[in-house]
Amino acid sequence: MKNMKSEAIFNLRVYYEDTDAGGVVYHANYLHFMERARTELFFTQHLKDYEKCLFIVNQVELDFIRPARLYDQLEVVTKIVELRGATILFEQIVRSALDRNLLFCQGLVRVVNVNANLKPTRLPKSLIEKLSC
Amino acid sequence: MKNMKSEAIFNLRVYYEDTDAGGVVYHANYLHFMERARTELFFTQHLKDYEKCLFIVNQVELDFIRPARLYDQLEVVTKIVELRGATILFEQIVRSALDRNLLFCQGLVRVVNVNANLKPTRLPKSLIEKLSC
Amino acid sequence: MKNMKSEAIFNLRVYYEDTDAGGVVYHANYLHFMERARTELFFTQHLKDYEKCLFIVNQVELDFIRPARLYDQLEVVTKIVELRGATILFEQIVRSALDRNLLFCQGLVRVVNVNANLKPTRLPKSLIEKLSC
Amino acid sequence: MKNMKSEAIFNLRVYYEDTDAGGVVYHANYLHFMERARTELFFTQHLKDYEKCLFIVNQVELDFIRPARLYDQLEVVTKIVELRGATILFEQIVRSALDRNLLFCQGLVRVVNVNANLKPTRLPKSLIEKLSC
Numbered sequence: 001m002k003n004m005k006s007e008a009i010f011n012l013r014v015y016y017e018d019t020d021a022g023g024v025v026y027h028a029n030y031l032h033f034m035e036r037a038r039t040e041l042f043f044t045q046h047l048k049d050y051e052k053c054l055f056i057v058n059q060v061e062l063d064f065i066r067p068a069r070l071y072d073q074l075e076v077v078t079k080i081v082e083l084r085g086a087t088i089l090f091e092q093i094v095r096s097a098l099d100r101n102l103l104f105c106q107g108l109v110r111v112v113n114v115n116a117n118l119k120p121t122r123l124p125k126s127l128i129e130k131l132s133c
Numbered sequence: 134m135k136n137m138k139s140e141a142i143f144n145l146r147v148y149y150e151d152t153d154a155g156g157v158v159y160h161a162n163y164l165h166f167m168e169r170a171r172t173e174l175f176f177t178q179h180l181k182d183y184e185k186c187l188f189i190v191n192q193v194e195l196d197f198i199r200p201a202r203l204y205d206q207l208e209v210v211t212k213i214v215e216l217r218g219a220t221i222l223f224e225q226i227v228r229s230a231l232d233r234n235l236l237f238c239q240g241l242v243r244v245v246n247v248n249a250n251l252k253p254t255r256l257p258k259s260l261i262e263k264l265s266c
Numbered sequence: 267m268k269n270m271k272s273e274a275i276f277n278l279r280v281y282y283e284d285t286d287a288g289g290v291v292y293h294a295n296y297l298h299f300m301e302r303a304r305t306e307l308f309f310t311q312h313l314k315d316y317e318k319c320l321f322i323v324n325q326v327e328l329d330f331i332r333p334a335r336l337y338d339q340l341e342v343v344t345k346i347v348e349l350r351g352a353t354i355l356f357e358q359i360v361r362s363a364l365d366r367n368l369l370f371c372q373g374l375v376r377v378v379n380v381n382a383n384l385k386p387t388r389l390p391k392s393l394i395e396k397l398s399c
Numbered sequence: 400m401k402n403m404k405s406e407a408i409f410n411l412r413v414y415y416e417d418t419d420a421g422g423v424v425y426h427a428n429y430l431h432f433m434e435r436a437r438t439e440l441f442f443t444q445h446l447k448d449y450e451k452c453l454f455i456v457n458q459v460e461l462d463f464i465r466p467a468r469l470y471d472q473l474e475v476v477t478k479i480v481e482l483r484g485a486t487i488l489f490e491q492i493v494r495s496a497l498d499r500n501l502l503f504c505q506g507l508v509r510v511v512n513v514n515a516n517l518k519p520t521r522l523p524k525s526l527i528e529k530l531s532c
Binding site: 024 | 153157
C-alpha cells in the first residue's frame, strides 16, 4: 500500500427523492451520495482507467450521526485509505457544505474490481499509480 | 386488438423507502408499485414467455389523486387495455387495500417489447394468446 | 395566465443508482431528475417564496424517447407553461448535455401548492409575479 | 439484555427498480429489503407499540457476499441480538428463498428509538417484553 492523494469533495443538495416520512434523508441514500462522490473522484482524475473497470461494493460500515434534511447543502469528502490487489477502501464523510463541523454520516466503503463474470481482478497498474503519490 | 382477461391485483405495504419528507409516498414511487404489479401479472400467468422478452416503458400518464402514507396497505389493480405489435398498454390503479373506493393514483403505462439492441420487436404470439381471451 | 420566463437548464450525470438491469436509466428516475430541475429553478430565482410553499405533483405525462445510460451527461430543460390558481404546469425535457438534439425523455408535470392539510391553496402573488414576465 | 425470540423471515422478489446497470441488485437496496423485513417483524408481533415509536437507523455494517439478480426470490432473515435502553441491534441475512445456503448480503443494523425532536428515548417496556423471551 502506498500513500494516497488528498481528499476529494463532492457537493449536492438534498431533494424530496432523498428524504423519507421522518422528514430526514433516508438512511440508505447516504450510500447513493457516497457512490456519486466516488464516481466523480474517478472521473475527475482517471476517466479512461475507470471506465475499463467494473467495481462492486463488497463491504460498508456507516455511522449515522445526525439527520440531514430537505434542501440541505451537503458535501461528501472521499479519501482512499487502502489500495491493494483488487480492492479499494474509501473513507467517506457526509457533512454540511455550510458548516464543515456538522457531520451527518461517515463510513468505510470497500469496492472490488471485477471482470465480466464478477470475479475479483487485480486493479490496473495505471490506476494504482494515479491514485497513489 | 382482442378482449383481455380480467384484472390482476397486487398487494403491498408502504415502507419508509417509499415516502418523502412531505410524509407521503414520493410520486415517482407509484411507478415502482405499478411495475411490481405488471411483473407479478406476468409471473403468475406467463413466466416462460415473459423471461424471453425485454420490455421497456415508453409512455406513462399518471394522476395522483390523494397521497398514500407510511404503512398504508395498498393494492395495485392492473388491466391490459391494448395489445398490438410490439406494445402493451396497461391501465393501473393504486388504491387502499382496506377501502377500495380510496384511490391514490391511476394511470396508463405503455410498454414495448424490444430486442437486445433495444429495437421494438413484435410480441411473441404465445404471449398475445395467453393475455387475450 | 401570463407569459413565462425563458427556460432553465439543470445538469446531471447518470450514476449506478439511476440505472437498472436493462443497462439504462430506470424509467421512474426521470421523475427524480425533473424534480431536481424544478427545485433548482425555484432556488435560483425565488428561494423565499418557494420555501413557504408545499408543492405536490398531481399529474404527469411522460414520453421515453430513447434510453440514457450509465455516466451519460444529461441536462433537464424546464419551462413553466401555465400558472393558475394553485397549480403550475411544467414542460420538461431530458436531453444529452453533449448533443442537445438527443432527447431521452420529455413530459408535462403539474404541481399543486397545498397547505399543511394538503389542500390546494392559491400560489403566493409574489411567486406568480416572479415567475411571469 | 435478555434472550430474544427466534428469527423472522420476510420474502420478496427482485424487480427492475432494485437492480442497476451491473445487472445485479444495487448495493444500497439491500438496506431497503432489511428495513421492510424489520417493519414486518414489528407489524406481525407488536403493531401498537411499534406505531408509537419513531426509529432511526444509526449504524450499519454490511457484507455483500454475492450479487442477487433480477427476478430472484429472496428471503430476509431478521434476528434481534441486542435490546438495551433506546437501541435495538438486528442481525439480518439476505439469502435465496430457493436455496438457503446461497447468501447475498448479511449485516448488523442498529436502530434507535427517538422522540419527536429526534432525541434517543428509552424503548417502551411493553415492546421490550414482547421482543424478549
